[in-house]
Amino acid sequence: MTKDCRKWGVGARTVRPDAEAKVRGEALYLADMKVNGMLHAALVTSPVASGHIESLGLDHVREEPGVQIVLSADDLRGANQIGIIFDDQPLLAAGRVRMVGERLALIAADSEEQAWAAVRAAKPQIAAEPGVFDVADALSPNAPKVHDSGNLIKEFVMHRGHMDDIESRADLVIEGEYRIGGQEHAYMEGQGAIVIPGPGGTLTVYSSTQCPFYVRQRICRMTGLAEADVRVVQTVTGGAFGGKEDYPDEPACCAAVLALRAHRPVRLVLPREVDFQGSTKRHRMVVRHQLYALNSGRILGAKVEILVDAGAYAGMSTVVAERANSSCIGPYHVDAVQVSTKVCYTNNLFGGPFRGFGAPQVSAAHEQQMNRLAWKLGLDPVAVRRTNLLNHDRPTLATGEVLPCADMGPKTLDEAVFHSKWQPRWNESVKSVAGVIDPEAQGDRYRDGMGVGTIVYGCSLHHGGLLLDRGGASMILQADGTVNVAIGVTEMGQGALAAARAIASQGLGISQERIRVREVDSAMVPDSGPTVASRATLIAGRAIMDATKILADRLRNIAADLLGRVPAPQLEFGNDRITDPVSGRFVSFSEAVTALYGRRENPAAVGWFRPPDREYDDESGQGGAYIFYAFATQVARVRVDTWTGMVQVRQVTAAHDVGRAIHPPSLEGQIQGGVVQSMGWATMEDLLLDQGVLQNPGFTNYHIPTATDAPDVRIVLLEEGTPEGPYGAKGIGEPSFIPGGAAILGAVSDALGIELTELPLTPQRVRMAVEAAQTSSPEGK
Amino acid sequence: MEYYRPTSVEDAVQILGRSPGAACMAGGTDLVVAMRSHKRGPHAIVDLSGLGLDTWIFDDASNRPAKVKTQGTKKAGNDEQRLGPGWRIGATVTMAVLKTLEDEDNLGVGLLADAASQVGATQIQNRATAGGNLCNGSPAADAVCAMVALDALIEIAGPTGAETMPIGKFLLGPGRVNLEPGQFLTGIFVPAHDMKKSSVALQEYRKVGSRTSLVIAVAGLAARTVLDKGKVVESRLALSSVAPTCIRATEAEAYLTGGPLSPDRIREASHLAREEARPITDLRATDQYRKEMVSALVTDHLTRAAALAQ
Incomplete structure (x- = not known):
């Protein structure tokens, strides 16, 4: 491979603009910031998952050293309401608590230590009441009500075709109930905010967030301030993964309320344990999946019921559930589906957005269903997928949407199968002494297996979020030929700045190092919606392309004049030059900018992207839910220690339909990170709950993968473009995560000859499955 | 302070x-x-x-x-x-x-x-x-x-x-x-635990946990097995995380000492060690799983020690 030394444009392998400061430890994260006169906030939270507050026990707290302000629900002036979609969540609990970690009171003190010491002086009295701790029980008539409205928050459905028709045609039905675990985001930098009150009731908010405009909206709603008076500046953000989509608004609102009361800056940084227990988590789901198929391996359709454990407050759970609902069939052609997704209140952890947004859980289920169909029929799981994947002859998703890129599904499958040297072991006899702890069985102790996960993911907000699906970028050409770009989507570690810079560089044909892109400042760019749903490159990229087109057109006219009556439209941008391809003559980009300033023309432009409208019907779950779709296939190769149950993921081959690699190092980083994070979710990350109390709220006992656990990740990029994407790019953030869990579930099942239905596959859980299989197998010992 | x-x-x-x-x-x-x-x-x-x-x-x-x-x-x-x-x-x-x-x-x-x-x-x-x-x-x-x-x-x-x-x-x-x-x-x-020139020894610490490093043991085994002329002359089996303190599997050690590492004897030793463990169930693992892991660790160690002697 030749080394690409190009420094401008998309596809150039440049060093990320934020890399050096982060590697050197010079990047300024929220907790590093200090403001004169700043108070430190802390939270009194509930140790009980369900109960009535008898007293808050704050009497002594006010006398604790350094304490300036103590606020409970009764002291709030504005609305005590922070629910992002439903008005079901108080900022501070009033009368009743519904989850462990729920806020009871806010404290501001002179130092961080004093603030948390004051928290320990609080002695809240809460009378525990029965709660709901298993989502499968949430809707039973006897279940305690988490909210007076009942435990069903919302139901989503998807109906297509005639179920009775496929029921009568099917040769077999594969039935499975999948219990899929949650996940902690484990961002390196925890949650927090600093709020600085300014003259005239204005606020400046520094927030570690992926959605600064959400922070602004919720502070405005809570305080009654105008959007133009609340400036939210995103600080360098050390990881988010969905955990900083809606949750950062909560610490920001807490700090804002205190800052307005104190007329002083207030900083709230959550200690890891508080963050772990109280912040959002990937949803735990129960997926009941019936797959109707013919003996040939062709699937006809499916009946699916999904229960989503939202925790005590709705938060974004309905939106996540909507994604699960529309994703639960996978990238396969079906004649009929009947899907019901019920989002339920429980007294467990607060469910929220997490990379994949409900799709990983249902993908693990639909992919394992495909495997089980294959195994039942004695077919190769890859062959069964080929039989059913969408393609140009059958391009219609279960949602009724027709995908112009439907052939990308089979292409990613072919690439992943080829590069992984796909060779599952299922057709071998799996009845053996594997798993029996015996000196003479040592040779059979380790079992290798392979599994495959194929998915399709809608890159953009769902139709339900259409109003937020737009974005802007503003650009200023500086007189010396450098460029400032402000975008409305956030860098959270994924490489958004690098991608934005590459796209701006392509549009102006200049070196990437001339361009500066910064974290979001809500006063500088239009509200561009949330940085979620694998949409950042699309939204920022298209808005930047719009802006660069405006600026390039101005420079083109100037360059045409400088070159002497050359037709402007034929001029080309690249290599820091504006070139006439006919004569080969050029002016440098800097010369053109100098001339623009000399003529006192406008050096700035605001670009905008408004995605096309889509039609979607909530009643049937049918229609155009997303702007475009990305396919992906990952193949996992595992080795299972049947004695200990330990799963070693040895290799993951990840074939991704990326459209176009805008900044290849960041893209590859996203895929590697997605694979490893997915592996953690599927094999070791276990949120252990006892009556709603998280038993492992820290990294001592909540294990995420280390470098020694990471598999060899083989990346295969398919760059076939998409007309909507900037220079053809699709999204990668979530597609990189989603297929991994499914592939690992299939691979471990393949290794053991056991049809597993639970994630995570912790050593103990795998060992128990091995033991259960031995007991039930006549040949086992 | x-x-x-x-x-x-x-x-x-x-x-x-x-x-x-x-x-x-x-x-x-x-x-x-x-x-x-x-x-x-x-x-x-x-x-x-x-x-x-x-x-x-x-x-x-x-x-x-x-x-x-x-x-x-x-x-x-x-x-x-x-x-x-x-x-x-x-x-x-x-x-x-x-x-x-x-x-x-x-x-x-x-x-x-x-x-x-x-x-x-x-x-x-x-x-x-x-x-x-x-x-x-x-x-x-x-x-x-x-x-x-x-x-x-x-x-x-x-x-x-x-x-x-x-x-x-x-x-x-x-x-x-x-x-x-x-x-x-x-x-x-x-x-220092001396051994003859003609002896072979396998000494190692192994643990089971939910990942390969940076993990607190769910069960661990520190073992030293010395063989001479095919017979165990020194057996040390210490277990972590399966009792109120780190303990020795003394019965298994006594049983092993003086005999060869045949599959039957490994089986019996691993059974004895398993019974000597007194684990609790906590958030990291159940007592049952911990006992199983004692079997796995002891069997694994002794099987490899036996292979070394051959």
């Missing part, structure tokens, strides 16, 4: 004598974490890092001067007794140093080095100490498990003078060790 950093064992004894309830600190990797989470709040800290207990020597028990292996010659604790050859290891020797202990002759200390190399992360290993691992009293302590296997002796200083006790007497239960008020641990003595 008071903070002391004495520079002699005598001074440390004095300070501890007049500050009852003071906490001794070596690397601080357990104490500081416990303080930060408000599980411990000592009024005084006695930092032991100034006592010169951060070195080790191999004492060959002859009359020749002790062979010095690192800089600094201060011996740990009391050297009145003749204990036979072995390693005298200061209380504040770090895991990073322990894991460099070489054992070309398979005299046992390699087992301790292997266990030390599996404690926490590199950063932890650079701070955490032999003494701290012992005094924290965790049944899951990797290095302690190896010390138990090797019959280490614990050296203690205190108001009534220096004292030496077997490690089995020192470990009392989760978070509890046999130190009287005012006493602190100054070092350990790891005896």
Whole structure:
């Protein structure tokens, strides 16, 4: 491979603009910031998952050293309401608590230590009441009500075709109930905010967030301030993964309320344990999946019921559930589906957005269903997928949407199968002494297996979020030929700045190092919606392309004049030059900018992207839910220690339909990170709950993968473009995560000859499955 | 909070004598974490890092001067007794140093080095100490498990003078060790376990957890098996995380000693060890799974030891 030394444009392998400061430890994260006169906030939270507050026990707290302000629900002036979609969540609990970690009171003190010491002086009295701790029980008539409205928050459905028709045609039905675990985001930098009150009731908010405009909206709603008076500046953000989509608004609102009361800056940084227990988590789901198929391996359709454990407050759970609902069939052609997704209140952890947004859980289920169909029929799981994947002859998703890129599904499958040297072991006899702890069985102790996960993911907000699906970028050409770009989507570690810079560089044909892109400042760019749903490159990229087109057109006219009556439209941008391809003559980009300033023309432009409208019907779950779709296939190769149950993921081959690699190092980083994070979710990350109390709220006992656990990740990029994407790019953030869990579930099942239905596959859980299989197998010992 | 950093064992004894309830600190990797989470709040800290207990020597028990292996010659604790050859290891020797202990002759200390190399992360290993691992009293302590296997002796200083006790007497239960008020641990003595030239040995520490590194053992085995002419001549099996302290599987050891490592005998030994474990169910694992893991670890070790002998 030749080394690409190009420094401008998309596809150039440049060093990320934020890399050096982060590697050197010079990047300024929220907790590093200090403001004169700043108070430190802390939270009194509930140790009980369900109960009535008898007293808050704050009497002594006010006398604790350094304490300036103590606020409970009764002291709030504005609305005590922070629910992002439903008005079901108080900022501070009033009368009743519904989850462990729920806020009871806010404290501001002179130092961080004093603030948390004051928290320990609080002695809240809460009378525990029965709660709901298993989502499968949430809707039973006897279940305690988490909210007076009942435990069903919302139901989503998807109906297509005639179920009775496929029921009568099917040769077999594969039935499975999948219990899929949650996940902690484990961002390196925890949650927090600093709020600085300014003259005239204005606020400046520094927030570690992926959605600064959400922070602004919720502070405005809570305080009654105008959007133009609340400036939210995103600080360098050390990881988010969905955990900083809606949750950062909560610490920001807490700090804002205190800052307005104190007329002083207030900083709230959550200690890891508080963050772990109280912040959002990937949803735990129960997926009941019936797959109707013919003996040939062709699937006809499916009946699916999904229960989503939202925790005590709705938060974004309905939106996540909507994604699960529309994703639960996978990238396969079906004649009929009947899907019901019920989002339920429980007294467990607060469910929220997490990379994949409900799709990983249902993908693990639909992919394992495909495997089980294959195994039942004695077919190769890859062959069964080929039989059913969408393609140009059958391009219609279960949602009724027709995908112009439907052939990308089979292409990613072919690439992943080829590069992984796909060779599952299922057709071998799996009845053996594997798993029996015996000196003479040592040779059979380790079992290798392979599994495959194929998915399709809608890159953009769902139709339900259409109003937020737009974005802007503003650009200023500086007189010396450098460029400032402000975008409305956030860098959270994924490489958004690098991608934005590459796209701006392509549009102006200049070196990437001339361009500066910064974290979001809500006063500088239009509200561009949330940085979620694998949409950042699309939204920022298209808005930047719009802006660069405006600026390039101005420079083109100037360059045409400088070159002497050359037709402007034929001029080309690249290599820091504006070139006439006919004569080969050029002016440098800097010369053109100098001339623009000399003529006192406008050096700035605001670009905008408004995605096309889509039609979607909530009643049937049918229609155009997303702007475009990305396919992906990952193949996992595992080795299972049947004695200990330990799963070693040895290799993951990840074939991704990326459209176009805008900044290849960041893209590859996203895929590697997605694979490893997915592996953690599927094999070791276990949120252990006892009556709603998280038993492992820290990294001592909540294990995420280390470098020694990471598999060899083989990346295969398919760059076939998409007309909507900037220079053809699709999204990668979530597609990189989603297929991994499914592939690992299939691979471990393949290794053991056991049809597993639970994630995570912790050593103990795998060992128990091995033991259960031995007991039930006549040949086992 | 008071903070002391004495520079002699005598001074440390004095300070501890007049500050009852003071906490001794070596690397601080357990104490500081416990303080930060408000599980411990000592009024005084006695930092032991100034006592010169951060070195080790191999004492060959002859009359020749002790062979010095690192800089600094201060011996740990009391050297009145003749204990036979072995390693005298200061209380504040770090895991990073322990894991460099070489054992070309398979005299046992390699087992301790292997266990030390599996404690926490590199950063932890650079701070955490032999003494701290012992005094924290965790049944899951990797290095302690190896010390138990090797019959280490614990050296203690205190108001009534220096004292030496077997490690089995020192470990009392989760978070509890046999130190009287005012006493602190100054070092350990790891005896060299000699073996014949014709013998082969397998000594290793293995643990089971939910990932491959940076993991607290769900069950661990520090084992040393020496075979001569096909028969087990020395068997040491110490288990971590399956009882209130790290324990020896003494019945399994006794059964193994003197016989060959046939599959049947491995089976029986692993069964005995499994029955000797008294695990609890906690958030990391169930008691049942822990017992199974004792079987797995013992069978695995003995099977590989048997292969080595062939």
